[in-house]
Amino acid sequence: MLIVMNRNASVADIARMTAHIQQMDCQAHITRDEIQTIIGVSGNPQRLNQTQIEAMPGVEQLLSTRTPFKTASREFQSHATEVTVGKVTIGGPGVVVMAGPCAVESIDQMMQTGMAVRNAGAHILRGGAFKPRTSPYSFQGLESEGLKILDQVRRETGLPVVSEVTRPELVQEMRESVDMLQIGARNMQNYALLQAVGKAQCPVLLKRGMMSTIEELLMAAEYILSQGNGNVVLCERGIRTFETYTRNTLDINAIPALRNLTHLPVIADPSHGTGRWDLVEPVALAAIAAGADGLMIEVHADPDSALSDGDQSLKPERFEALMAALGPITEAVGRSL
Amino acid sequence: MLIVMNRNASVADIARMTAHIQQMDCQAHITRDEIQTIIGVSGNPQRLNQTQIEAMPGVEQLLSTRTPFKTASREFQSHATEVTVGKVTIGGPGVVVMAGPCAVESIDQMMQTGMAVRNAGAHILRGGAFKPRTSPYSFQGLESEGLKILDQVRRETGLPVVSEVTRPELVQEMRESVDMLQIGARNMQNYALLQAVGKAQCPVLLKRGMMSTIEELLMAAEYILSQGNGNVVLCERGIRTFETYTRNTLDINAIPALRNLTHLPVIADPSHGTGRWDLVEPVALAAIAAGADGLMIEVHADPDSALSDGDQSLKPERFEALMAALGPITEAVGRSL
């Protein structure tokens, strides 16, 4: 940690800061040029309250030279984490594809879509029983009935299931019906929920908030990891920018950036990341080329009558085409599908 | 609602859409030029599933000509809502100032700050007992102990208290210690929490998410209103933009925009909206000039030792200076303090 004192900092300001640092069992190292004084801190700077220091007289800026996420970082663990969902491994050499409708609508719809994506080669089935919606008047999901459908479909298709959890009290019920709990973008900083899935010890798919930084995503993962649950998969699903042609802007840079910063697996969601079905395939290929460990793709057996997100869902035929196109790209980056 | 068909829409596409509209007990009105066909829908277009229609063949775009928030809109209720917190009215002719520290740290700190802001003219005391923090390793608030402190300080100062609620199950406990529940920016789309405070029927301060549009803020309010709780005050607290000199960008446009769009009171939080104590006063004055019904200001009796947000907190002397400066501005816009 570095403390940059401002131009007008007095000798007393600097002495007070040095005393404060030593009181916290750290050491202060002073560097000075014509204009400013900088105080380097060694020892255990975690003991220092950053905000308190920023507010002390004479301080201009506090520069942290450490990553604030600890257990999620590559420094903490250099080898890649593999997360196992049913019999599927995420973060290994194989690229994993999760596919299915946005929302569970009926047993027929789920069974039909589940079979279609399995036959096309998907590894995990997705489907929302609880849907967080911007409007209180929109369809909010089939809830418990939806969970029963998911449980039935996973038994019939043999595919493990991922589904979004929206409240801490749902965690137990959902664990019985689904294999992986998803934290949606709107809940990325719902800390009560992060702690609840942290305690549950089950695989978690953590989606990046649409206006959250890469560092905030890693801090949210840290909430789960700090409860002892290391089975976390991160998902880049597009950020909010000024561009309005697409629903979100998939942050392709985030994929290799996360691979550098963390040992957790990273997947991409080009369906939400673009919001347009006609852009899903090229952006899915791009994500794999950039190093993603997998994809989450919205597929709907009958998108014309989907109760939500119809315009970004693929029909089964287009999903098959996407899977076919993925093969060569996966190979080109030295992985398998 | 208007349905814009694309250039290649066939006659069958148009006929299918017309039939669908009529099936939902609405009427279709067709307009055509050389290039495109537009279908106007009358009747009760709420019955139509927008996403389903967007996904039907031949559809280019669906243009909604109605505001999606109903009971929060000026069209629904043209007169301004007044929300009463203790003996204080928000949304009337008087400008209301809420002030206090970011977090409750001790009985001494709260009592000292509470007295200071009351003497300077503040109407409501703020202080967080539960603090949502980006890092799991940061100070998370005194929790229940903090509530007891708030209860004691409101009795001694006579000021009503606003404090943030972070989980649905805390609503009951908090209602006994505080007068107004705050939904923080990170939780603006935590629908379980919105519904819980909606059911509680108590005054709610709803902060705009740093990544949320004006319309999304109003939809979040709609979640609370749809539970029968009309005591909602909106708070503009800065949005996330590319600018890094300030912590957030206070969206001054949002204040008059919200006054046009909704009957709910609107206040501004220049402490979070700027993130710098040296900008708080001018931006506070600006918010009142733009028509805000009140302000939320961070004040800390000893910001040098504040456990969070010290760099944006005012010392009591500066808060007094702000209150003094507010007087003439309030009068200039025909209101009182």
Added chain:
Amino acid sequence: MLIVMNRNASVADIARMTAHIQQMDCQAHITRDEIQTIIGVSGNPQRLNQTQIEAMPGVEQLLSTRTPFKTASREFQSHATEVTVGKVTIGGPGVVVMAGPCAVESIDQMMQTGMAVRNAGAHILRGGAFKPRTSPYSFQGLESEGLKILDQVRRETGLPVVSEVTRPELVQEMRESVDMLQIGARNMQNYALLQAVGKAQCPVLLKRGMMSTIEELLMAAEYILSQGNGNVVLCERGIRTFETYTRNTLDINAIPALRNLTHLPVIADPSHGTGRWDLVEPVALAAIAAGADGLMIEVHADPDSALSDGDQSLKPERFEALMAALGPITEAVGRSL
């Protein structure tokens, strides 16, 4: 300047850096904790090439502790600059209002609007003869004919005139017809144009680019100042954000931030900053309350037939009402109109 070396920096890396710093006649001061080494540089760090240093082995980050804008900064000149346009002073105790149509359309329109804004109390007349438009097929301005109109109208109304310059070669011609040259938001980083108005020594109104940070705005001003022209007025005119309800988001924080950072006068343009005539008045009042030295307001005698920007222009009656509302606010912040 501080050079943060990364965790894996070798002793050789540090020695190489120290040698490089000394070679450039600067001094290196080394600070070290368990993890990292930081090298403080004193002497004249301007001599060092930042990019070169960033690229040297072992370097993690380079932290500049100096503002990169020199002559525009408050440190360079602590007293406020006053810019004189005709007989009007910007940056003094009086708040200055520039008003007029977006584009010069005809002598009648300009004369009618010019008289209307003068009678309402405006100090400077605005009007574009050269209009940079997103589409090559949109109206691009009356050009030289527009300048003749501006010249005639300023003689009849007695108001000095500000108008946008879009190419270096227009500077000479425009100086004869107008009193202040405006650099539009799209041209804020058109360095050839900045240098041309810098050489012209005439008053310049520099608008912030809609994608530009506060620091970039100051660097653009520095381009003009570095040519010896100190007559620069800055204009906050709204930045581009994710919010779509308004055309831009007027960055109210920027007004007091600029007052802290620079000695140059700062005005606000709520017409472009909101893009909606119904928000212009409240946001104009807010800008003055926040400390702006003036306003730029679009007024059109007949906005129903304006050839550009009609939806954000005020009719003369509404402009009169705005001027009436400005009086008390101006007084409330201790200034005059």
Added chain:
Amino acid sequence: MLIVMNRNASVADIARMTAHIQQMDCQAHITRDEIQTIIGVSGNPQRLNQTQIEAMPGVEQLLSTRTPFKTASREFQSHATEVTVGKVTIGGPGVVVMAGPCAVESIDQMMQTGMAVRNAGAHILRGGAFKPRTSPYSFQGLESEGLKILDQVRRETGLPVVSEVTRPELVQEMRESVDMLQIGARNMQNYALLQAVGKAQCPVLLKRGMMSTIEELLMAAEYILSQGNGNVVLCERGIRTFETYTRNTLDINAIPALRNLTHLPVIADPSHGTGRWDLVEPVALAAIAAGADGLMIEVHADPDSALSDGDQSLKPERFEALMAALGPITEAVGRSL
């Protein structure tokens, strides 16, 4: 074009609008529901002044159902445009790689880097003789001397050269020394410059502004095309977002979106799009997987001493590795290198 009248529009407002439309030789088609009236316009709506209509009484919104870019659109020309630079074709089956340093620094540096990128398989050499820099005190390029160096190096290496033009009056001089003129991101809306390269009829590389929408990029291309110059290649080079870990956010969605919207070739610049050399390779692969026609990569024979952008430049060895990795990806999407 659709005109949405507001709820309070009177019969007279609607009649006035209808009359206005007919006066402009267009036809009005009226659609009405309980709340609003919508007027569809057929004939040639280009004749109507949109801003004038928006400002007429009773109008709520004007909905344009046409793309505003004409000659750049896929509707105007369905087959892909191929742009030829020297002997290189951009927009055909082959993926084209432009590589070289940010700035021309010396004949040795250019010759060394030029040979290195040619040997690694690059098709076009890049290098800036005129550098638009944020600070007036930064290195601005070798200017005419740099052009001479470029001319010499292209003769020796046999590679065509692309270089940035910053002022209209440089177009002629540059055409003699370089094969393709680049419009930089900051100048994307410098219309005088767009028209100048439009008139020059030479190949143009048009970079997207860092806060410009896809539509604005196409409108900027339209400025060049409208002068009769169809040799335009678009370049996605990253947009400005709230994320600060990377210098910009490369908008991967824009690549397939542009392929859908326009017939012009599209390339990507992962060097500026990420700002970090360690992310260049994965993002370059992603861009090709998403359908880009080529890449622009910063390579510097000695990035440690580069006078600008050193931290995002690749060393020749890393560029060779990138070219090797590109082969399989290019093949996977059915193209060649």
